[in-house]
Amino acid sequence: MFIILLNYIRPVEEVDAVIPAHIDYLERYYQLDKFVLSGRKRPRTGGVILCQAKDKEEVWTMIAEDPFFIKKVADYDVLEFLPTKTAVGLERYLV
Numbered sequence: 001m002f003i004i005l006l007n008y009i010r011p012v013e014e015v016d017a018v019i020p021a022h023i024d025y026l027e028r029y030y031q032l033d034k035f036v037l038s039g040r041k042r043p044r045t046g047g048v049i050l051c052q053a054k055d056k057e058e059v060w061t062m063i064a065e066d067p068f069f070i071k072k073v074a075d076y077d078v079l080e081f082l083p084t085k086t087a088v089g090l091e092r093y094l095v
Helices: 012-031 056-063
Strands: 004-009 035-040 046-051 074-080
Touching: 004 056, 012 035, 056 074
Parallel strands: none
Antiparallel strands: 004 046, 004 074, 035 046
16 A cells, blocks of 8 residues: 655646646546545645555556646655554455
């Protein structure tokens, strides 16, 4: 499991212009069962995506398709973790 941390590097107005394409990107990976959860940071300085992938290389391949990445409005940090406990209903994400 991976946590993708997005940090906006351009003014929010430039980010807003790319949001429709970014939402389409997110939806594609939700449909492929790769993204589990996503949303904005508060304050609005970026976002967070919870992602299931086989390795970091696969995560970076997905990131390379994000319009935020392509338009250079955000940079990314990727953290890997091994989930060992979960709320009821999320057991399929356990290691």
